[in-house]
Amino acid sequence: MGSEGFISYNGKIIHKDELKLDLNNRAFQYGDGLFETMHASGNKVQFFYEHMERLIRSMKVLKMEIPVRFTIDTMGLQKEISKILNKNKLFKGARIRMTVFRETGGFYSPESNETEYIIESSPLTSDVYEFNQKGLLIDIYEEQLKPINSLASVKLTSSIFFVLAGIFKKENNLDECLILNTKGNIIEGISSNIFLVRENVISTPALREGCLPGIMRQKIIELARKNRFIVQDEQAIKIQDIMAADEIFSQMLLKVYNGLLVFKQRRFYN
Secondary structure, three states, X not given: OOOOOEEEEOOEXXXXXXXXXXXXXXHHHHOOEEEEEEEEEOOEEOOHHHHHHHHHHHHHHOOXXXXXXXXXXXXXXXXXXXXXXXXXXXXXXXXXXXXXXXXXXXXXXXXXXXXXEEEEEEEOOOOOOEEEOOOEEEEEEEEEEEOOOHHHHOOEOOOHHHHHHHHHHHHOOOOEEEEEEOOOOEEEEOOOEEEEEEOOEEEEEOHHHOOOOOHHHHHHHHHHHHOOOEEEEEEOEOHHHHHHOOEEEEEEOOEEEOOEEEEOOEEEEO
């Protein structure tokens, strides 16, 4: 679903049709940018500070300058998002995407590490986190392997790896694909972290395996430990681990996938 009419460009609220980006924009020319996706309920962003912490960590990995608005003036940034939601009349559930890119100039070596940003919004079907109750068909994407490095934790605008995985999913009529790292271990879904359940133990791939450090991943881990589950989040996950699990659930920010899953002809009833 596309963004609604009003967006923020470097703190200025404008209609999206007014946005004029330079042809030499580095996000377009080199994929020199990153993004953060957030869930808003009413005019409040859920886990706002956790999202900003991840965004800032990612910008440091990309050697980008951090704007004051992202650190000292976070209250101003929250008000900015609230204004966008109000202008777009999104008073219930909304998806917020914040895209940050390096300023125009230079080729592979940028002239500056200063940044610009765009905030856009789109409606969701619900203003609360939903459980998907229908059955899901999942399989493994093996055509490309995700490298294990510092960039693995960043939501890059150059997301061709996940685009190709998405094409594979569509071509094979799947609901989700599991991603492998260069060791051949399962690390995540296309846009989700994954969890295995066996008796009272919940397992999820370690961050050092190359999965995205999802905000909801951490919240699920905290909630599971609070409810006295044993959580294993520092190990590799292999195909045989999935086949041995009692349940599987897959998570992304905007929805938790639960219910019947089919993987390698095995059915999991969650």
